[in-house]
Amino acid sequence: MKKIFMMLLVFVLSLPICSIGSAFSPQSNTVTPPKNVILMVGDGMGVGQLEVASLFEHGKEGKLFLESLPQVALARTFSNNNSVTDSAAGGTALATGIKTNNGMLGVSPDGTEVDSILDLFKQHGKKVGVISTHMVVDATPAAFTSSVKNRWDGQPEIARQQLKNEVDVILGGGSHFFQPEQQGGVDLIKKYQEKGYTYVRNRSELKKYEGDKLLGLFHPSYMSFKLDRDDLESEEPNLIEMTKKAIEVLSKEDKGFFLMVEGARIDHASHATDLTSIWKETIEFDDTVKYVVNWANRDQETLVVVVADHETMGITLTEKLNVEALKKIGVSTTFIASQLKKKNHSEEYTTKSVRQAFKNFAHIELTDQQIHSFNQDIIRARGKVYSAFQTEWHIGSTISNYYHGGAINLENRTLGNTGGHSANMVPVFAYGKGASIFNGVINNTDIPKNIAHLMGYEMYRE
Ligand SMILES: [Zn+2]
Structure with missing residues (x-):
């Protein structure tokens, strides 16, 4: 009898302890999970890019908005098989907490598929979205929404996986890979529509949209550089407009959400040493950070983390940089x-x-000898890494050299497999609920791990 009484007592005592433990945990000292997480990735955005953008936009003593965020850390970005990461391995580290090999997306080095932090949010009943000014099937957005062993031939497959994984909001460039020619005769956009997605193609369609499953592809390839949008009479939305709509759609149901926002073309401008475009793209990204942080400030339940996947081209603010001349250039390379x-x-x-192009757009008079070298440099670089971009990259390097910019030189850019990425540590900024976990020198893989930890989600362990 006494034994039964003791068992009952233990049982009864254990009940309220368990339920009190979970019911009252929000009032305890432990941090409650944020409801929403917005991860913002400035592709290739190192401290040099930030310094250039800040000086061009706000002058020597001015500041970017993101400098006002309360938590700051530095992240190391090496990949599993290289001290310098490419965007695929860099994106995979930020998405899955795993260092994989360059070229691989959403898989561990042995090719095993790994869930991303976005997948974990989805599995816990939250809404999810990705935005990129790159193609939505390329490295950073793809690392969060798909798993393929090779980024270069996996793009049509990535587009199919994004549908299969029911990513609620997908906005960016890359419509080319959704077409029947790339999809074995299947119209993938139609498949999205059959699954309840609305497809939008330009700024005005995006603005009008009011549903809850959104595919927006605004360019066959990369979205246009900010500097070129007027000259191209572009109808593409900018990064803030896409972010605004994504938050509106994802926050509608009050379940909470995960959103990845990528300012991708900071990297492309950096590869080309196009300092004028680095300025414009970084400022657009910074303005978007400002919009997001103000939204999070009103919401009070959101964590905002701003990161880069790696640094590109060792961009440096040099003593003799001719800022005024570079600011007068009105188009990208x-x-x-x-x-x-x-x-x-x-x-x-x-x-x-x-001669005319350099004169008209960059206000530089090249000699015949310089034009000859320009041509020879491009021919030498053909067949090497990122062959298709060598002309715009050499234009950028020529302009940057002329106006005393600092960056990795032509030969080093051509030798490597990443086309000029560096292993420099990248800055991390955080704001909002749980932000204090981001500090010190961390690994890129700590970023999704920290987010999972705050959410109480279990991440894949090697
Ligand atoms: Zn990158």
């Missing part, structure tokens, strides 16, 4: 490259078109 004309039956550009 991609645009300038589109204005060059090739000689008949030759890989060389005509002296006239090179």
Whole structure:
């Protein structure tokens, strides 16, 4: 009898302890999980890019908005097989907490599929979305929404996985990979629509949208550089407009959400040493951070983390940098490259078109000898890493050298497999609920691990 009484007593005592433990934990000293997490990735955005953008926009003593965020850390970005990461392994580290090999997306080095932090939010009943000014099937957004062993031939598959995984909001470039020609005759956009998605193609369609499953593809390839949008009469939304709509859609149901926002073209501008575009792209990203933090400030239940996947080209603010001359350039080096004309039956550009392009857009008078070297440098770089971009990259390097910019030199950019990424540590900024966990020198893999820890989610362990 006494034994039964003791067992009952233990049972009764244990009941309220368990329920009190969970019911009252929000009032205890432990941090309650944020309801929403917005992870913002400035692709290739190191401290040099921030310094250039800040000086160009706000002057020597001015500051970017993101500098006002209360928590700051530095992240190391090496990948599993290289001290310098590419965007695939860098994105995978930020998405899954695993260091994989360059070129791999959402898989461990042995090819095992790994759930991302976005998948964990989805599994816990939250809404999820990705935004990129790159193609939505490329490295950073893909690392959060898919798993493929090779980023270069996996893009059509990534587009299918994003549908299968029912990512609620997908916004960016890359419509090319959703077309029947890339999808074995299947119209993938139609498949999205059949599953309840609305497909939007430009700024005004995006603005009008009011549903809860959104696919927005605004360019066949990358979205246009900010500098070029007017010249191209672009109808693409900017990063703030996409972010605003994504938050509106994801926050509608009050379940909480995870959103990844990528300012991707900071990296592309950096590869080209296009300091003017680095300025414009970084400021657009910083303005978006400001919008997001103000939203989180009103919401009071959101964590905002701002990171980079790696640094690109060792961009440095040099003593003799001619800021005024660079600020007068009105288009990207991609645009300038589109204005060059090739000689008949030759890989060389005509002296006239090179001379005129540099004069008109960059206000530089090149000598015949300089134009000859420009052509020879591009021909030498053909067949090497990122062959298709060599013209715009050489235009950027020529302009940057002329105006005393600091960056990795032509030869080093051509030798590596990443086209000029560096292993420099990248800055991390955090604001909002749970932000204090982000401090000190951390690994890129700690970012999703910290978020999972705050949420009480279990991440894949190696
Ligand atoms: Zn990158």
